[in-house]
Amino acid sequence: MKIAMIGLGRMGGNMARRLMEGGHEIVAFDRDADAVAKIVADGAEGAASLDEARGKLGSPAIWWVMLPAGAITEQTIGTIADAAQPGDIVIDGGNSFYKDDIRRAKALAEKQLHYVDVGTSGGVWGRERGYCMMIGGDNETIAHLDPIFETLAPGTGDIVRTPGRIADKVDQRAEKGYIHAGPAGSGHFVKMIHNGIEYGLMQAYAEGFDILKTKSSEILPEDERFDLNLTDIAEVWRRGSVISSWLLDLTAIALAKDEKLDQFSGHVADSGEGQWTIDAAMEEKVPANVLTASLFARYRSRVEHTYGDKVLSAMRFGFGGHVEMPQ
Amino acid sequence: MKIAMIGLGRMGGNMARRLMEGGHEIVAFDRDADAVAKIVADGAEGAASLDEARGKLGSPAIWWVMLPAGAITEQTIGTIADAAQPGDIVIDGGNSFYKDDIRRAKALAEKQLHYVDVGTSGGVWGRERGYCMMIGGDNETIAHLDPIFETLAPGTGDIVRTPGRIADKVDQRAEKGYIHAGPAGSGHFVKMIHNGIEYGLMQAYAEGFDILKTKSSEILPEDERFDLNLTDIAEVWRRGSVISSWLLDLTAIALAKDEKLDQFSGHVADSGEGQWTIDAAMEEKVPANVLTASLFARYRSRVEHTYGDKVLSAMRFGFGGHVEMPQ
Amino acid sequence: MKIAMIGLGRMGGNMARRLMEGGHEIVAFDRDADAVAKIVADGAEGAASLDEARGKLGSPAIWWVMLPAGAITEQTIGTIADAAQPGDIVIDGGNSFYKDDIRRAKALAEKQLHYVDVGTSGGVWGRERGYCMMIGGDNETIAHLDPIFETLAPGTGDIVRTPGRIADKVDQRAEKGYIHAGPAGSGHFVKMIHNGIEYGLMQAYAEGFDILKTKSSEILPEDERFDLNLTDIAEVWRRGSVISSWLLDLTAIALAKDEKLDQFSGHVADSGEGQWTIDAAMEEKVPANVLTASLFARYRSRVEHTYGDKVLSAMRFGFGGHVEMPQ
């Protein structure tokens, strides 16, 4: 199929290349002309504007927007809506908030445009391993796009089939690595929860390794310490343990390179999905202590001291005359 | 009554003086001869050793130990046990772990000594306001010590009587500001939970004021900020609001002095009780998310970055190629 | 002054009566004619419609809306905007979301109406003790309303003055029990954080009393139990301890009545402010583990089992063959 890829950053560029390798054609657009030139050299058609891109696409045109969530995505989809023709399909493959998808799908439907939201996981490894995709939109449009999703997805590969999945009940897409989650917005909703879980998993490992690391530190009296090899611990847990996972594989790689992790500042960023997941939990009245604590640990990592800490010290001084000193 | 005060730090010294003001006699001992000299100048008898102290006491002697919890208290009680005579009463007024009390009470009972544990709240304000006390020990001993506790406690004062307390069911001690909680260990157990709650209350205020403070900071776009006066907010909450409390009074005092709280480093110490409270919760299988989060916030306040944060960054680098930069 | 009180529920009715006792005149409106009749009997003028109410007010009219936050408040303010005359003042004394205030203030300003948001704390005790108020709006309007706020507020009373408050720097309003927090929305913002803190304080006490209660239960082996008197513990903590507070006073009252608290189901409701506080924390990137855990504890109290718990059991069955049985 022929797809316009709008946004040629790490994610968009890699996906475009995986699509071309899978036999699809790419019309490439990016504000950065160099990025366009590079992928043209790899076999894509370039476009200097969205209008030009439209001219190079058939009908219905497929627009895959792969840009940072927020203003830039919002604005670009607006411009595409102007350049598009009735029946065209607009895909937001970024990390948009699912309520924005619902709103956009309605707005585009008035122009007879189909809106599809695709939440994508796999990071920089997706180009080679394939992308896990969670997709929202109407049935017909998703069915039309199946060849694209099949190319982008990992495919069944050598991952063991889940026992108990019954053939005729199976949504085969799931086993290939993508799902049609429901109407517009549902793709990004599922991806949002995916990222919320991701934060929780990461923090669980982080706390565990922190306790292991500190066990060998001078925080403890010498006779209470163990001199643990965290690199080997991460490695052995990959092999037969209950907590083996891809995130653990990545941890093992990082520790094998430098167990002290000195290249990392300790400031940890968060994107919107973690926060939105907590919003969803609160809308649904679902307790989510772990996902929330994981998000807050990242906030805390980015400030030296909180005003709240000073309030604590001020109270302690108030009742006990304690003056808190740096330690 | 005549009481040996062992340990003349801020707490012990103040309590001894309050006792003397209440008509009791003090035999004072401290490793710091200056501290002894000072309180002798205020009317106490001094003692250069525990044996000498015993000589100045009647029978049963009352030994009030007011020292930091841990080795020094343990050791001192051991020495007192040697100096004491059968029937003597040994009071630990510090912050000992309640299981240590249980053990000690048994050991001292073998020497016919009575052990009493007193958890004390009120901080530096206790000298003037009186000390809130939670007491463990046997009935007879506590009854014998009532005059001492009455002097140390705040008394009924002008605090409004709790509606519904029925006179003949009332433990009058509670209304005077002290209780006999149960056998040895129960006093410190109740005090331990008191401090666990204290951590939780403090952290609740700390987080609230943090959100208020940040609401006026450049973290937010200018049109989303409010320029809030935290000093006035603390003040107004003291007056008729649901969250008025003594800790809020202390916060109001601190903010009135310096709303920025610049004198405080942001490192917040914790003593053993917070941790022991969580231990108790776990022994009892009681979920205690707030008390635990309060304790952990203090741990976190004392380190610049955790190893766990670096593990998070290492994973993020692993799947997304993100390199975390200081912000 | 003359004020229209719109909404005569427990809060609105009590406030209207406190205002009348303070020498103000009330024009009363409620959908429930009985509620109007009752307060008319107490000296208010009744109004059968907002238009009729307007006819009984001077200029600028003061409209105090005291209704549940949400649709009913929104709709009523819309109707008032139609009945009002330029220069009128519309006060929302309920628990509206502060962003709704900001929006409404703008909309009303276009009709030359002044909007004031008043967050109120004090509950059913406010009628007698006075209401703690946090107010948003423009300077001139708040100044005009000062006599009303003075009447509703507790006044300085016998609450000890905060040491360090300097007379000429003092916002005297705070010491009387109300503050002008800033522009429209800021009153409800501060009240929202107040409630967030309230949840945290309550949960801290709840967890502490839970640990105390369980310490005497059969969860523990008999020789590890203490038979604690929670009623006396709450009472003694009111007297000189660091954790004395109004919420503790209320707890002491409840325990004095029935230490088992059997009349309460264990289902705990939450209103919007707790959730909005977490939203604000996330917008500001402020870690708020305690406030969040307090909110989630309430969610959890209202369901028998979570689907998440079943997921845990399903995993445990998956790797360990454990079948979870009710205990």
Add this chain to the structure above:
Amino acid sequence: MKIAMIGLGRMGGNMARRLMEGGHEIVAFDRDADAVAKIVADGAEGAASLDEARGKLGSPAIWWVMLPAGAITEQTIGTIADAAQPGDIVIDGGNSFYKDDIRRAKALAEKQLHYVDVGTSGGVWGRERGYCMMIGGDNETIAHLDPIFETLAPGTGDIVRTPGRIADKVDQRAEKGYIHAGPAGSGHFVKMIHNGIEYGLMQAYAEGFDILKTKSSEILPEDERFDLNLTDIAEVWRRGSVISSWLLDLTAIALAKDEKLDQFSGHVADSGEGQWTIDAAMEEKVPANVLTASLFARYRSRVEHTYGDKVLSAMRFGFGGHVEMPQ
């Protein structure tokens, strides 16, 4: 090698059989004679007592104790110590607390016995997949036992080698699925943290699936729901997503069988390791909000209502006159 397997429950029985399949000889003992008879039928030698077992072992004898942690393990190791001869090796393969290991290793050393603690992960799948093992003990003893561990461990299999592991720096054992973590106690310490992490990972998935599940429930207004297929979501996440893991595989299996998970009561058990992990975190002053919240979620799952919830309701009644009703 020849090994006495003491305890023929699911874990011990499976390990003994895996060892026999790997060419080792087993002397089997269990209080349940039937269990002994069964494994004798599979090729083991049986023993009716520990003394009889010793008679069938060479020197040094290898005793592998595979019993529930606590009194039964403690007592059995004591009995083995009596039956053993100097130089014998006693292995605790259960889930003992690591401080008990340290104590036992010292006690056994006085009898010239070698103590080894083996933390084992893999659950019921270990028989086939192999067991991931974390081992504490002295170098010489562990080296002597290498053939046993190699048999029990998964081996390198087809798990991708961690990039960056340098051959001559590699502890080859880790890549085979077991490590020598350090002296006695360190094996169970690492296993304990493993389980702490496991709780955190599980709770992260549980909360995420809970939010997904509730998104399609009547908790939300109909127009805010998505009708999500959790079975397919779990399946797709196994394929190329950042959160793929073995625990997710198990979740996918459970959901494929019954997405409602109706067979599970919602009561979730916890073993000692989760609690001990929090103890270790507190000893080290490491904040571990996620691991703790995971543990507490399990406590909470096992009670209908907490006394703490009733305390909250009692306070709410106190200030607001709210009476909490079941919903």
